[in-house]
Amino acid sequence: MKRLVITEKANAARRISTILSDGKQETGKVEGATVITFSRGEDEFSVIGLRGHIIELDYPDEYNNWSKVPPEELIYAPQEKKVKAESILAAIRSLAEESDQVIIATDYDREGELIGLETVRLAAVDMSKVRRARFSALTKVEVEGAFQDLTSPDERLADAAEARQIIDLAWGAVLTRMVSLYSGQVGRNFLSVGRVQSPTLRLVTDRHREIEDFVPQPYWLIKGRFGEQGFEAEHSDNPFWDKGASDAKMAVCGDAREAEVLDYSMEEKDDYPPSPFSTTILLTEANRLGISPGAAMKLAEDLYTSGYISYPRTDNTVYPKSLSLKGVLNRLADSEFSKEAGEILAQESIRPSRGKRMTTDHPPIYPTAAASSKKIKGDKWRIYELVVRRFLATVAPAARVELRGCSLDVGGERFEAKGQRLISEGWRRYYPHYRFEESHLPELEAGQKVEVKDLSMEEHETRPPYRYNQGSLIQEMERLGLGTKSTRHDIIGKLYSRNYVQGKSLAPTPSGEALVRGMRKYGGQITDVGMTARLEEDMEKIALGEKSLDYVVNESQEMLAEVAEEIKANSKEIGEEIRKALHEQQHIGRCPDCGGDLNIKRSRRGNFIGCESYPDCAKAYPLPRSAMVQTTEAVCEVCSKPMLRVIRRAQPPAEQCVDPECSSNTERTDLGDCPKCGEGTVRMMFSRAGKRFAGCTAWPECDQTYPLPPRGRIDGGEGPCPECAAPVISMGERSQCVNMECPTRAKNSGKATKKPSAKKGASKKTAKKASAKKP
DNA sequence: GCAAGGTC
Numbered sequence: 058m059k060r061l062v063i064t065e066k067a068n069a070a071r072r073i074s075t076i077l078s079d080g081k082q083e084t085g086k087v088e089g090a091t092v093i094t095f096s097r098g099e100d101e102f103s104v105i106g107l108r109g110h111i112i113e114l115d116y117p118d119e120y121n122n123w124s125k126v127p128p129e130e131l132i133y134a135p136q137e138k139k140v141k142a143e144s145i146l147a148a149i150r151s152l153a154e155e156s157d158q159v160i161i162a163t164d165y166d167r168e169g170e171l172i173g174l175e176t177v178r179l180a181a182v183d184m185s186k187v188r189r190a191r192f193s194a195l196t197k198v199e200v201e202g203a204f205q206d207l208t209s210p211d212e213r214l215a216d217a218a219e220a221r222q223i224i225d226l227a228w229g230a231v232l233t234r235m236v237s238l239y240s241g242q243v244g245r246n247f248l249s250v251g252r253v254q255s256p257t258l259r260l261v262t263d264r265h266r267e268i269e270d271f272v273p274q275p276y277w278l279i280k281g282r283f284g285e286q287g288f289e290a291e292h293s294d295n296p297f298w299d300k301g302a303s304d305a306k307m308a309v310c311g312d313a314r315e316a317e318v319l320d321y322s323m324e325e326k327d328d329y330p331p332s333p334f335s336t337t338i339l340l341t342e343a344n345r346l347g348i349s350p351g352a353a354m355k356l357a358e359d360l361y362t363s364g365y366i367s368y369p370r371t372d373n374t375v376y377p378k379s380l381s382l383k384g385v386l387n388r389l390a391d392s393e394f395s396k397e398a399g400e401i402l403a404q405e406s407i408r409p410s411r412g413k414r415m416t417t418d419h420p421p422i423y424p425t426a427a428a429s430s431k432k433i434k435g436d437k438w439r440i441y442e443l444v445v446r447r448f449l450a451t452v453a454p455a456a457r458v459e460l461r462g463c464s465l466d467v468g469g470e471r472f473e474a475k476g477q478r479l480i481s482e483g484w485r486r487y488y489p490h491y492r493f494e495e496s497h498l499p500e501l502e503a504g505q506k507v508e509v510k511d512l513s514m515e516e517h518e519t520r521p522p523y524r525y526n527q528g529s530l531i532q533e534m535e536r537l538g539l540g541t542k543s544t545r546h547d548i549i550g551k552l553y554s555r556n557y558v559q560g561k562s563l564a565p566t567p568s569g570e571a572l573v574r575g576m577r578k579y580g581g582q583i584t585d586v587g588m589t590a591r592l593e594e595d596m597e598k599i600a601l602g603e604k605s606l607d608y609v610v611n612e613s614q615e616m617l618a619e620v621a622e623e624i625k626a627n628s629k630e631i632g633e634e635i636r637k638a639l640h641e642q643q644h645i646g647r648c649p650d651c652g653g654d655l656n657i658k659r660s661r662r663g664n665f666i667g668c669e670s671y672p673d674c675a676k677a678y679p680l681p682r683s684a685m686v687q688t689t690e691a692v693c694e695v696c697s698k699p700m701l702r703v704i705r706r707a708q709p710p711a712e713q714c715v716d717p718e719c720s721s722n723t724e725r726t727d728l729g730d731c732p733k734c735g736e737g738t739v740r741m742m743f744s745r746a747g748k749r750f751a752g753c754t755a756w757p758e759c760d761q762t763y764p765l766p767p768r769g770r771i772d773g774g775e776g777p778c779p780e781c782a783a784p785v786i787s788m789g790e791r792s793q794c795v796n797m798e799c800p801t802r803a804k805n806s807g808k809a810t811k812k813p814s815a816k817k818g819a820s821k822k823t824a825k826k827a828s829a830k831k832p
Numbered sequence: 833g834c835a836a837g838g839t840c
Binding site for chain 2: 065066067107108109110111113114115116121123128131163164168169171172218221222224225226227228229230231232233234237243244245247249250251252253254358362370540541543544547548551
């Protein structure tokens, strides 16, 4: 029998072929697409990998003009399927024609069902030939089992996913066009609205409001130190919200010289290992290491395609039975983790930890091969090591902790103390990313008297909640059911690229806030988390056969029509609010050439500051790189051009002239003449990644650069180095050649020469302060 | 040029 297998991705096609063919496969091309062939018993197999959805929904071309087509028209407009990978589809057409059986072997989830079915439908495959293989890991056991136990594709499940596609496109396109048109943001600077991105943005704006509106409350803590070693105990009524009450308590016990131990307890407990890695957990852990979810995802994908880790997009936190944990450890045995792997393999049995979620599409993320830090470098290695260490932790024994507790009578008042100590490291030995906070409490016994070393009352204030960072936002999105493991980091990326949010701790921009305000007021449920929850319910009903795709789509269209009408009726108010916010966040000031408006502009090659009268006036300035830039009303004292507020990591916020060539800037940033080209000036700059360095202003003609320390004030103007002619820079007391390879630096083995006299008083002070922070 | 969902 001739059998055609369709997988969701190229890697799955390779893995399945290897498993089913025992390694004897051939790779060829059909219609330009890669196809793997092999024989197995009587059967001839062809395996082809898709690239996820090879079809995308979109409106026909005649709806493309945003200004000419009223957005409402899109509500009931037809949506058509546009093929994104013609060669793959053509290959499937011709292979299916000559096959007796077509097996859909896409991921075992809702989207996988649709990806498979939409493909065979579009390829016009005879449906009586179509079968479905379902496996939750690409292991021999699972795949062999799935191919022995073929089932039928689930059309209702695919319908559920298709309903989502149709609804998301309609709502997204209609509302996106409306807000963009009404606020005059057409073309490259369009604004966007969507079922997932808008509620996510609202999480950020709501948190911002909470912080802005926060009123700190004072509270008081009564604490004391006791015994010879001075262990700390707290009053059992802490915290006190009323100073009178805490004062009264202090008056009662404040003079006590001795306290009596009322009770004392000590117990040992297991401290269980963390769960296996799902995408969300991996991304939040990476974020803690300073690798953003977007970057971490990219690195994890690279590691996956080169065979070092398993598929990185998964919600699963339970290892499937079919996965050999010992096998994984054995593979790590000849790596840099051989010692750790060996220790765990030496255990009698391996009982892995398990998380709360178990899914059918992929196993949790685990290492699939040994890598070496010589071959894999930088952040990629850090992600790999994170995956390995997490895996080791999940198969390692629990740690043991000793918990102690006591209560004290202090002049008639009750105090409590707790202590914890790690007795055996267990999994913590392999996964050092969760710190164990030890706190000491000596061994005591009831009735024992201990010395009161001191008693004090501390005044504190409640603090506002933290802003989200990308990691905590991803976690919150998962908790609320917003987006999927594969899209959440992308959605957050969208919020940044639309300039709705900024900064590492996400703060909304004025336009982000204005958009949420407008949509909350007139956009129906589009900023509500409940929108997704409702859609999920409907999808569930479609999958169960309780509702039809058409019914759900019609219902959604009617809702959208109402919302669109409401937005249209209030288009002026919505548009004005957003325009005002955009002005505030983009308007830099007057153009020095034509008197027009200078604005922050978006472009394909990055953002910049440009004149609104373009092309009549081409005045433009670069936007300070890798910084958060805010507008100000101020103008430069030297040249009267507008000023910017620049906020950078590791630097204090600074107001500076928009013109990098203004002497107010160059005095601060220029270090001296370029020794390489003799034309340019060596200037302090920031790389895309936010790293400070010195580079020649004649770039790209001259590529001279020097590394600079990331923190602290640096001044130039010390003249050229007598040895190498590179500028000499000063950092407060210290003065040295900027060129790391300069013999003057080698001679002192990196140590700077002592500067006899500081040039500027202010610079000395700042530099001292900054360098004092460094170890 | 719009969404969100796959994957590269």
